[in-house]
Amino acid sequence: MLPGILRDVIFDYTLRNVALGSALLGIVGGVLGTFAVLRRQGLLGDALAHAALPGICLAYMLANSKAPLVLMIGAAISGWIGTLLILRIVEDTRLSEDTALGVILTVFFGLGIVLLTYIQHSNDANQAGLDKYLFGQAATLVQEHVITMAAVGSIALALVAVFFKEFKLLSFDPEFAASIGFPVRGLNVLLTSSIVIAVVIGLQTVGVVLMAAMLIGPAAAARQWTNRLGVMLALSGFFGAASGVVGAMISVTGSRLPTGPLVVLCVTAIVIVSILFAPERGVVWDSLRRRSNRRAILEQGQQP
Amino acid sequence: MSAELTVLLTAIFAASACALVGTFLVVRRMAMMADAISHAILPGLVFAYFLANGPNLVAGVFGASLAGLATVALVEALQRTGRVKSDAAIGIVFPAMFALGTFAVSKWFSNVHLDADAILFGEIAFAPFDRLIIAGRDIGSQPLIVLAVLSLLNLVLVLLFYKEVKLATFDAGLAASLGFSPVLIHYGLMSAVxxxxVGAFAAVGAILVVALMIVPAATAYLLTDRLDLMIVYSVVCGVVSAIAGYYLAIELDVSISGMMAVTMGGLFAVAALFSPSYGIVARARRRAVQRERFSVDLLLLHLGHHPTGDESVAHLAAELDWPRARLQRAIRQAGAAGSVAIVGERVRLTPDGQDAVHAIAQRLSPS
Incomplete structure (x- = not known):
């Protein structure tokens, strides 16, 4: 069965696109998610994904086109505006970050739904499928989507490659970065914009709700295996890509199984295994160590 | 009851029920937990409907509440391992639950009438047609009755446990030492959420539930420092947005739930900008006033250090290294307060000004 699937991944048009799309999302989400998780901004991805919706609708209304690039640009712009508003609310008011995230997430999403129903009620036959961006439908990915995702995703990855040193410093010690003269604010915007790109790529594949998992899951899993950022980035990208491909393959073999949820369940499985069994940090080793320590102490106590 | 009134009342009760618990979420910095729970109830709902052989109200509430509490427990268990931070723990658990729910619907229970769209958006316009039928008798609109009961329930809970929850929120240590278990209160609140x-999402959709919980409470938090007032403000704010959103949506022929969220966003923006105590404008103005007062103080101190107590404007500008406008504003204000006088081209400290210099020096000296 397996070689048959592998052949299909290479030669079957639909499966190839779905697998490639999910893998791309996994890599980009995993790499950018690493920074999001390290900076404790994991849920920003969730808020961003929701905030992208009004942009998708507006882009469609203005350009009257469903070309992936047009919708992605719209999504990116409104996701980006949402992020800036969140940062401003945290900076300028007394509200905590999670409240700011919640406010922007729900209000932008509400606006998106208003626009979506407006488009639908204007009896525009061409609009069908816009809501695919909400829940993701990997099965609808065509070659054009995959190519656009690859092009946009490589921009995000290139940014990480070029600014690796800066992003690393920003993630671990922003005060130090500022004190030695790094343009912290600019770098912050740059890094956040890259995360926006990762989210936008994922919308059509896994949808708004599950996007958070694609950013957080692979990175949280990778964190358990290493203390080095470079290794963590590579592992996280690998975990993301592997979940993407495996999820896509399972969804095609089983009938009527949606790809997005399967990909996310694969990510979750990797997270659970990593937290339990990763060398050094695994929870299981921890409790075994504790048990043997306790036994050793008890034995010592019994000796006179 | 007319359809319009039913929808409006449903919206109003949804807003009050949500705002009552949402206030505590916002002050406890757990807003995103509402988002997580609202998505994570899906698998509970699916399994409950499956066991009950159809969309059964009681089973649904039971299953979904269990799923909500399971989410809270899982997030905490994950955090306690110390391997992931709290935001990552939330971001791992709720998508997994949602994915499990979607997966279960399409794999095993495609006969269970449930789709993700309906859960996320809801459609409050259908509220009048969803009837609650008990023993063959039509009691009324089910969402309306459910939400009215929930509002009442939440109100009673808030009235009964206000003191305890308030204490546990603002001083968990003291609450614990007085014998109120913060864990119990936490899980109690999470159960209410x-x-x-569960009760509200069927009518208004999961996202609007989260909006109704967080946005009015966030708006109220910008307007007051008192928890009791904050609860009142957030209920009022939620109800006003519900009514205004409804009529705007009808006018524009768009989604009612979406328009309510947008209206709440508008109220929030107004509060964030113009709240007298915590608004961005008020803050900026306070900062500007402080900056000017500081300039005046600095000018007076500077003049006080001159043996003659006076100096030409040109020299002052050079010595303080200030832009012309800042210096002129400071001189004008100091002059208005009677601390300096302009004599010819020179700025001179008046006797009042000398006293002011002493007062400032006293205030700044560390003893």
């Missing part, structure tokens, strides 16, 4: 979410 779960049950409210």
């Amino acid at each position: 779960s049950v409210t979410t």
Whole structure:
């Protein structure tokens, strides 16, 4: 069965696109998610994904086109505006970050739904499928989507490659970065914009709700295996890509199984295994160590 | 009861029920937990409907509330391992639950009438047609009755446990030492959030439930420092947005739930900008006033150090290294307060000004 699937991944048009799309999302989400998780901004991805919706609708209304690039640009712009508003609310008011995230997430999403129903009620036959961006439908990915995702995703990855040193410093010690003269604010915007790109790529594949998992899951899993950022980035990208491909393959073999949820369940499985069994940090080793320590102490106590 | 009134009342009760628990979420910095719970109830709902052989109200509430509490427990268990931070723990658990729910619907229970769209958006316009039928008798609109009961329930809970929850929120240590278990209160609140979410989402959609919980409470938090007032403000704010959103949506022929969220966003923006105490404008103005007062103080101190107590404007500008406008504003204000006088081209400290210099020096000296 397996070689048959592998052949299909290479030669079957639909499966190839779905697998490639999910893998791309996994890599980009995993790499950018690493920074999001390290900076404790994991849920920003969730808020961003929701905030992208009004942009998708507006882009469609203005350009009257469903070309992936047009919708992605719209999504990116409104996701980006949402992020800036969140940062401003945290900076300028007394509200905590999670409240700011919640406010922007729900209000932008509400606006998106208003626009979506407006488009639908204007009896525009061409609009069908816009809501695919909400829940993701990997099965609808065509070659054009995959190519656009690859092009946009490589921009995000290139940014990480070029600014690796800066992003690393920003993630671990922003005060130090500022004190030695790094343009912290600019770098912050740059890094956040890259995360926006990762989210936008994922919308059509896994949808708004599950996007958070694609950013957080692979990175949280990778964190358990290493203390080095470079290794963590590579592992996280690998975990993301592997979940993407495996999820896509399972969804095609089983009938009527949606790809997005399967990909996310694969990510979750990797997270659970990593937290339990990763060398050094695994929870299981921890409790075994504790048990043997306790036994050793008890034995010592019994000796006179 | 007319359809319009039913929808409006449903919206109003949804807003009050949500705002009552949402206030505590916002002050406890757990807003995103509402988002997580609202998505994570899906698998509970699916399994409950499956066991009950159809969309059964009681089974649904039970299953979904269990799923909500399971989410809270899982997030905490994950955090306690110390391997992931709290935001990552939330971001791992709720998508997994949602994915499990979607997966279960399409794999095993495609006969269970449930789809993700309906859960996320809801459609409050259908509220009048969803009837609650008990023993063959039509009692009324089911969402309306459920939400009215929930509002009442939440109100009673808030009135009964206000003191305890307030204490546990602002001083968990003291609460624990007085014998009020913060864990118990936490799970009690989370149960209320779960049950409210379950009751409300069918009518208004999961996202609007989260909006109704967080946005009015966030708006109220910008307007007052008192918890009791904050609860009142957030209920009022939620109800006003519900009514205004409804009529705007009808006018524009768009989604009612979406328009309510947008209206709440508008109220929030107004509060964030113009709240007299915590608004961005008020803050900026306070900062500007402080900056000017500081300039005046600095000018007076500077003049006080001159043996003659006076100096030409040109020299002052050079010595203080200030832009012309800042210096002129400071001189004008100091002059208005009677601390300096302009004599010819020179700025001179008046006797009042000398006293002011002493007062400032006293205030700044560390003893």
